[in-house]
Amino acid sequence: MWRHIASNALTFLIVGLFLLAGLVAWGNRQYTAPGPLAAAICLQVPAGAANTDALTDTLLEEGAISSAFIYETGARYSEKAGDIKFGRFRVPAAASMEEIVDIVTRGGRNTCGAEVIYRVGINQTLVDVRELDPATNEFVEVADFIVGETEPPASYEATKADGNATFRLVIAEGATSWQITNALGQIDSLVADVSDAPAEGSLAPRDYEFTPGDTVSSILNRMQETQAAILAEAWENRVDGLPLASPEEALILASIIEKETSVPDERRQVSSVFVNRLNTGMRLQTDPTVIYGITRGEGVLGRGLRQSELRGETPWNTYVIAGLPPTPIANPGQAAIEAALDPDTTEYIFFVADGTGGHAFATNLDDHNRNVARWREIEAERANDG
Structure with missing residues (x-):
């Protein structure tokens, strides 16, 4: 008799385990399957309600989940229940409960609102x-x-x-x-x-x-x-042979590059011009440094430079001084800093605007003068049109 009872108990245990396994598998499918949300919503999680229970109520009201028990069990099983962030988050249509848990615990910038x-x-x-x-x-x-x-x-x-x-x-x-x-x-x-x-x-x-x-x-x-x-990372990764003695000098050069071109693909070419000039002892002769010497960075000049200003001696006038000015002339972005420390390899020593927003580069004065003449023609045409 006891053997019979033990046999029946074992059978019930096995059946129970199978049922439990089936229930877990079903719950997991429900947790990862597409949810009932018909259209994307902007889910707001207030600072005082960044917990699983409060959020579950909101998700049920919004029709985003079908089972509070499965949602909360899944969040706790994934060990994310305590990681809910407050903010406003976009929950896409048919988002699974697993996806929703990930959205509200991932952090970072609000994705909605x-x-x-x-x-x-x-x-x-x-x-x-x-x-x-x-x-x-x-x-x-x-x-x-x-x-x-x-x-x-x-x-x-x-x-x-x-x-x-x-x-x-x-x-x-x-x-x-x-x-x-x-x-x-x-x-x-x-x-x-x-x-x-x-x-x-x-x-x-x-x-x-x-x-x-x-x-x-x-x-x-x-x-x-x-x-x-x-700056520290860019200086660490700088190429060899640059005429720059310190990160501070790199920042000065980067600021000049930043003010000389707004075309991303040109930054390393412009950098090569200034590096070539520094290496050969040529003056940089760049207008933005002259402007900075006049304004000290406070406001915008709002007009063209006068010949007297191009000849006027200030610590920043690179038509007058040799080498780099004593300080940066603006705040350069990361791309300009990296360009200063990893310029293109060229023989360019001149550049001038080409009328497209970019510049025409030259390795000698004759070519540069032709580029300048073309730029003057473009300026005159624009003046007539205007």
Whole structure:
């Protein structure tokens, strides 16, 4: 009898294990299968609700998941239940529960909702307010205005007051430290706590997310740390034979390259011209350095250079001084820094605008003079057309 009972118990145990295995397999299929969401949504996870239970309720209300138990079990089994980030996230149509867990725990920039972008340029700061349409995954422009020139629209104020938008700075390559510091001080989402601009060239022009209420000094510190890291890596990877004695000299050259061309493919060619000139003892003779000697980076000259200014002696006038100027003349981007430390191998020693936005390069004065003559013709044609 006991043998019979033991045999039946073993049978029940085996059947139970098979049923459990089947249940687990079914749950896993449900967890990884396409979900019930008919259209993409913008899922908001408030800071105080960044936990599995609260989020599960929201997902059920939105119709994004079919089972709270399977969703929560899967999140805990994957050890991601405690990694939920607050913010606004785009959840695509038919997203599986596994995909949703990954979306809300991955972190990084918000992938949905409103975004306020402050584009700090050479002459002005443009503000873009846009909203992501979850259905198309494309941004829809809500408003734009120029700081200090036009009144901020009501939609901008409403987006700021909502408290759920992402805020981002986009710093233009070639802006001076004074221009950047002055622009940041005029942005109403930042606390202006800086009176003096950092050293020229020490700020990395790129994108920076921030939180309203951050100080200008904290943004500038991040920019300086980023630029220092970029310069250190580029200097470590520099090619041999450069006429540059230090990372600081590389930064000076990079700033000149940045101001001389806005064409990405030309940076290393322009760099080669200046490197060739430095190697042969020729003066750099570049207009942006003359302009910096006049403005000291504060504002824009807004006119052409006079002959007296080209001949006027300042520490930055490379028509007068030999070698590099004493400081950078702007804040160069990473590509310009890398170009300064890894130029093309050429014999170019001249270049001039070619009318297309780029430049014509030459290895000798005769060819250069022909390129200059062609550029003067283009200028005259444009003047007549205008």
